Each structure stands twice: as structure tokens, then as C-alpha cells.
Amino acid sequence: MNGSKVYIVDGARTPFLKTRSEPGLFSASDLAVACARPVLARQPFPASLLDEVIVGCVIPAADEANIARLIALRLGCGKRVPAHTVQRNCASGLQAVATAAERIMLGRAQLVLAGGAEAMSRAPVQWNTAMVGWLGKMLRARQPLDRVRTLARFRPAYLKPVYSLLLGLTDPLVKLSMGQTAEILAHRFGLSRESQDVYALQSHRRLAAAFDAGDMRAEVETLYDTNEHFYVEDTGLRRDTDLERLAQLKPVFDRKYGSVTSGNSSQVTDGAAMLLLASETAVQRHGLSVLGEWVDHEWAGVDPSQMGLGPVHAVAQLLARRQMKMRDLQQMELNEAFAAQVLACQAAWDSAQYARAELGMEAPLGAMDPALLNPEGGAISNGHPVGASGARLVLHLLHALKRKGGGQGVATLCIGGGQGGAMLLRASGDRP
Numbered sequence: 001m002n003g004s005k006v007y008i009v010d011g012a013r014t015p016f017l018k019t020r021s022e023p024g025l026f027s028a029s030d031l032a033v034a035c036a037r038p039v040l041a042r043q044p045f046p047a048s049l050l051d052e053v054i055v056g057c058v059i060p061a062a063d064e065a066n067i068a069r070l071i072a073l074r075l076g077c078g079k080r081v082p083a084h085t086v087q088r089n090c091a092s093g094l095q096a097v098a099t100a101a102e103r104i105m106l107g108r109a110q111l112v113l114a115g116g117a118e119a120m121s122r123a124p125v126q127w128n129t130a131m132v133g134w135l136g137k138m139l140r141a142r143q144p145l146d147r148v149r150t151l152a153r154f155r156p157a158y159l160k161p162v163y164s165l166l167l168g169l170t171d172p173l174v175k176l177s178m179g180q181t182a183e184i185l186a187h188r189f190g191l192s193r194e195s196q197d198v199y200a201l202q203s204h205r206r207l208a209a210a211f212d213a214g215d216m217r218a219e220v221e222t223l224y225d226t227n228e229h230f231y232v233e234d235t236g237l238r239r240d241t242d243l244e245r246l247a248q249l250k251p252v253f254d255r256k257y258g259s260v261t262s263g264n265s266s267q268v269t270d271g272a273a274m275l276l277l278a279s280e281t282a283v284q285r286h287g288l289s290v291l292g293e294w295v296d297h298e299w300a301g302v303d304p305s306q307m308g309l310g311p312v313h314a315v316a317q318l319l320a321r322r323q324m325k326m327r328d329l330q331q332m333e334l335n336e337a338f339a340a341q342v343l344a345c346q347a348a349w350d351s352a353q354y355a356r357a358e359l360g361m362e363a364p365l366g367a368m369d370p371a372l373l374n375p376e377g378g379a380i381s382n383g384h385p386v387g388a389s390g391a392r393l394v395l396h397l398l399h400a401l402k403r404k405g406g407g408q409g410v411a412t413l414c415i416g417g418g419q420g421g422a423m424l425l426r427a428s429g430d431r432p
Contacts, residue, residue, distance in 0.1 A: 056092025094390025207377030269383025310420020
């Protein structure tokens with residue numbers, strides 16, 4: 001792409017909070033404000049100088065319509081700063097950053113706050129269609145006799161709830177849950193249960209090591225609740241797990257023949273990640289320090305029943321356009337929707353047959369070096385708040401690259417509905 005350079009100036013995320021059996025204490029906008037406020041407080045300009053706020057969110061609450069605008073106003077951006085919300089399922093946060101980058105690259109904006117937020121624990125529980133229809137008839141019944149007749153038609157089955165989260169995690173066309181699509185990939189590429197559990201354990205160990213080494217301090221803001229508790233790390237991190245415990249978990253999506261369990265899948269989570277993007281002009285005008293540079297991004301479509309392979313296509317198309325190879329990347333952040341999905345992407349990148357038949361390439365791209373793939377863990381250990389995950393990948397990748405001496409990397413993830421997104425980023429290092 002041609003145009004103005006786009007820089008990521010700063011960013012932060014909340015600790016990701018694993019959902020339990022009840023709604024979490026924080027709304028999606030609470031989480032976004034909690035991590036965006038310190039980012040804006042560090043800048044030498046007021047929040048009212050932003051040109052726009054863009055936020056990804058998949059399941060905004062009914063009282064958080066156009067949640068980006070609510071977040072902007074709560075952050076003190078003022079009434080003149082416009083804001084809009086984007087939704088691309090699991091890549092909503094990545095889409096927000098991509099949209100912000102395009103606005104800056106085209107010269108339509110100088111400073112944009114972008115990211116994602118999700119409170120999956122607060123996904124609404126709804127009445128089913130039969131109950132809604134019955135309630136409508138009750139409201140229309142004006143006479144006492146009509147109300148009695150309508151009341152007599154009530155059936156206990158009308159009270160069966162509809163869980164919007166479960167509906168949202170099921171593809172409406174192929175009628176498969178996201179976990180079932182992971183089972184398809186595990187079967188297609190011959191991925192054993194043990195290999196998935198080994199990968200899951202690695203994710204937890206890598207994330208624990210990153211927190212213990214202090215590597216996450218630069219990106220994770222402490223989160224305080226109203227019950228005098230605070231959170232400094234992701235609550236889904238299981239430091240005490242091992243292969244024996246993971247092996248005891250039963251398959252969730254194919255109980256008889258499956259290998260995908262709650263232990264080798266990403267977690268249902270609440271969280272937010274927000275980044276400040278700026279043009280070269282804005283960086284110079286305000287004397288801003290820079291975390292990294294947005295370079296390019298790409299989107300791709302795949303069969304919804306194998307949606308986990310979306311990153312294979314998006315990354316291949318992105319690197320081909322940039323005339324790059326996997327070996328040119330210093331790190332890759334591939335969202336860990338499922339261990340099977342990550343391992344399947346690696347297998348597909350390494351497959352000559354897949355390259356020819358699916359990617360139209362003469363030779364395979366080659367798998368990413370496992371040591372450079374999610375070296376600080378991922379969604380299996382820290383969670384997958386769907387609207388925020390894409391922004392978290394960008395934030396973490398830039399911090400990791402900078403801490404390790406700079407270079408370039410790709411943030412990528414699969415997208416429910418059969419898509420993939422990938423973003424190429426560059427960072428200068430902290431090391432001399």
C-alpha cells in the first residue's frame with residue numbers, strides 16, 4: 001500500500017478475566033476505558049485532539065449501542081470526536097486497527113484510538129421465539145376473556161432460554177460450532193489428542209514465564225473492581241496444569257470420537273485492548289515516542305466448516321504481496337482459538353499439496369518456526385475475548401519485538417464464518 005506512514009504510538013490491555021458461572025463485574029466499555037485511560041494520560045495532547053475512536057465488539061450490551069462512542073465520551077474525548085464500532089467476529093479488534101491505519105494512510109486522520117473490548121460473561125440470555133410470540137399476544141389482548149384464552153395457551157417449553165453466546169459461536173450456514181470446525185481440522189491433518197494437549201501446556205508455561213519475567217508489565221494495566229480486588233495477570237492462566245490433568249478432560253464437541261477439550265481450546269473471557277495510532281506528521285508535531293509501525297494487512301475467505309485455516313490464506317497472500325518468506329519474520333502471533341487450529345495452520349503452511357490445491361502456490365510457504373510462534377503463550381492460556389483479541393495480538397507483538405531487539409512480525413487469527421486476517425508490523429528494538 002502507498003500513502004502516509006502509520007505508527008502505533010502506545011497501547012495497553014486489561015488482564016483477561018476468565019468467565020465463570022455469572023456475569024462479570026465489568027462491562028465491555030468499563031474494560032476499554034480502564035486500559036485506554038492510562039494510554040491517553042501518557043500523551044502530551046488532550047483526548048479531544050483525537051480524530052476518531054474505533055472499537056471492535058461482537059456482543060455489545062443493549063445499553064452500549066455503538067460502544068465506541070460510549071467509550072470515547074467516557075474517556076473525555078468530547079462531543080466533537082466521532083466514533084464507530086466494527087464487527088468482524090474474532091478479528092473485530094484487528095479490523096478496528098486496520099480501519100484506523102487506512103484512515104491515517106489516506107490522510108483522513110492524524111490520531112486514532114482503536115482496539116477492541118468484550119464482556120463475554122455478559123452475553124444476553126434471551127427468550128425463545130415461541131415465548132416472544134406469546135408475550136406479544138398477551139400485550140395485544142385487551143379484553144379479560146382474551147387474556148384468559150391467551151394465558152391458557154402458555155406452555156412451559158416457552159421458558160427455555162436462548163444463550164446468545166452459544167448461538168454466536170455456531171456458524172448459521174454450516175450449523176457447526178467453532179469447536180466442531182476444530183475437530184474437522186484435527187481429523188484432516190491427523191492431529192492427535194496428545195499433540196494438542198502438549199501445545200496447550202506449552203501455552204500456559206510460556207505465558208507464566210512471561211509474567212514471571214516481567215515481560216507483560218509494559219502492556220497489561222492493573223484492573224481494579226468495586227470489591228477491593230485487583231488483577232495484574234490473566235485469570236485463565238493455569239500454572240499448575242500438566243499433561244496428566246489435561247488428558248483427564250473429556251472432548252467437548254465430539255464426545256465419542258473427538259480430541260478437542262476445554263483444556264486445549266481458548267477460554268471464554270472478558271477483556272479489552274486499545275492502541276493509539278498516529279501519522280508521521282502527528283508523531284513529529286507532538287514529539288511522540290513510537291512503539292512500532294503498521295506496514296500492511298490482508299483478509300481472506302475459506303470454507304466456514306474449516307474456518308481455522310483462515311490465517312493460512314491471509315498470511316500467504318500478505319507475504320506474497322510483500323515478497324516475503326516466513327523466515328523474514330522475527331515473530332508471529334497466531335491466535336490460539338484451538339490447539340488443533342494452530343497446529344493445522346502450521347501443517348497447511350508446510351504442505352506442498354495444500355499450497356498447490358488451496359493457495360495456488362508452486363511451493364509451500366513453510367511452517368513458522370515454533371520457537372517464534374506465540375513465544376509468550378496465547379488465547380489457550382490468556383483467553384479469547386472475541387472483540388479484543390485482534391488488538392491484543394498487535395499490542396503484544398509490537399512490545400515483544402521491541403523488547404527482543406526489533407524486527408517485523410505478523411499478527412493473525414481465524415475468524416468465525418470462514419475468514420482469516422493478518423497484519424504485518426515493524427518495531428525498532430530497545431537493545432542498542
